Amino acid sequence: MPLVPTSEIVQAADEARVGAVSFNVIHLETAEALVTAAERTGIPVILQISENCIRYHGSLLPITRATLALAEASPARTAVHLDHITQPQLVHEGVAAGVSSVMVDASALPYEENVATTAELTAWCHDRDVYVEAELGEVGGKDGVHAPGVRTDPKEALAYVTATGVDALAVAVGSSHAMRERTAVLDKELIAELHEKLPVPLVLHGSSGVPDEELRRAIAAGMTKINISTHLVSVFTRSLRDTLAGDPDLVDSRKYIKPARAAVADEAARILSVLGGTTALPGQYSPAASARG
Numbered sequence: 172m173p174l175v176p177t178s179e180i181v182q183a184a185d186e187a188r189v190g191a192v193s194f195n196v197i198h199l200e201t202a203e204a205l206v207t208a209a210e211r212t213g214i215p216v217i218l219q220i221s222e223n224c225i226r227y228h229g230s231l232l233p234i235t236r237a238t239l240a241l242a243e244a245s246p247a248r249t250a251v252h253l254d255h256i257t258q259p260q261l262v263h264e265g266v267a268a269g270v271s272s273v274m275v276d277a278s279a280l281p282y283e284e285n286v287a288t289t290a291e292l293t294a295w296c297h298d299r300d301v302y303v304e305a306e307l308g309e310v311g312g313k314d315g316v317h318a319p320g321v322r323t324d325p326k327e328a329l330a331y332v333t334a335t336g337v338d339a340l341a342v343a344v345g346s347s348h349a350m351r352e353r354t355a356v357l358d359k360e361l362i363a364e365l366h367e368k369l370p371v372p373l374v375l376h377g378s379s380g381v382p383d384e385e386l387r388r389a390i391a392a393g394m395t396k397i398n399i400s401t402h403l404v405s406v407f408t409r410s411l412r413d414t415l416a417g418d419p420d421l422v423d424s425r426k427y428i429k430p431a432r433a434a435v436a437d438e439a440a441r442i443l444s445v446l447g448g449t450t451a452l453p454g455q456y457s458p459a460a461s462a463r464g
Contacts, residue, residue: 174242177250177272178302180215181339185372185395190386190446193217194439195254195400197224200432201407202238208439209247214447216439218242219254219398222261222276231264239269252304254398262292272302274341289335297336304374304396306341307331322361325368332371339396341374344389357385359392366393374398379405383445390446397446403435410434 184191196202196218209216218238220231228234235251242249252272253265262273273296277288285307293303307328323342332340342365345357357375365373372395378386379402386397410431414421421427 174239174269175215175248175250175271176300176302177217177252178338180217180248180250181302181372181396183215184447188390188393189448190390190397191215191217191372191395192443192447193219193252193254193396193398194403195219195221195224195398196234196238197227197400197404197407198234199237199241200428201403201435202241204403204432204435205439206241206245206247206249207436208443209249210245211436211440212443212448213247214443215248215250216443217250217252217272217396219252219400220265220270221254221400222256222258224254225261231261232268235265235268235270259288259292262296266296266299266301270301272304272338274304274306275337276306278306286331286334289337293336293338302338303336304339304341305331305335305337306374306376307343322358323365325361325364328365329368332369337371339372339374340369341376341398344375344394357381357389357394359388362389362392362394372396379403383442386446399442403438406438407431407435 181191192214194205194216196205202218205216205218220235220238224234225231239251242251250272251270252274253261253270254274255276256262256265256273257276257279262275265273275289275292277285280288289305293305296303307323322344328340328342344361362373373393374396375381375389375394376398378397378399381389390397411427414427414430
């Protein structure tokens, strides 16, 4: 099946009250593993390319075009999304390259500047049929709004969505970026209130630090798009260490990267089945995909 818009995956997940699972691409091996996971489970996946990833690769086009090419060649339903983009030029380059959605991250700016910047870029993206996610305040791991005890205010969030016209909103409900242990407890009552009050799907950043069952409860309460990065990075690195420790003379990088890529594919497939197993786009999901319970 062809590359699909992020909006289709998110909308279907929101309607079915399951997770639209979004994994961050670090390099080509990550993207290959994530596409494999989607093919294996029959569950759609959103491949995210962050500004940090772009910086690592030196420019946007090589990693974005490679990820798009993998998605286009796969029978799985995949979307390609830009994550935490602070520079308007990267938004323009990504849309020109073919991504279907962008997270405009003006969260470090004062509120009025955040609104103005996000609204301008959202209008530009909408003119090109590109879906826009944004964030009110900073997501944790970098201090800011997802620091312990800080939460998104529903009234402020509604005003922000109305003023900017964004299609999805990342909210602060107890998660934090870059957590290596899955111990976070989310505010499900706040998630339910935000879900009721906001006219757009909710996005959870920092999901790597949230246990499976807590994520399932968050989705049941109204969370839709679930972003995961650090957890899979840890899986990849742990496999590399184990393989190299088992054979200190190994020098061919393909021989230690291949099992790491396979480990990421296995874990991504497991997470897709746990969080997004019944996302309902008719005729587009395999019966093997596990049901959400």
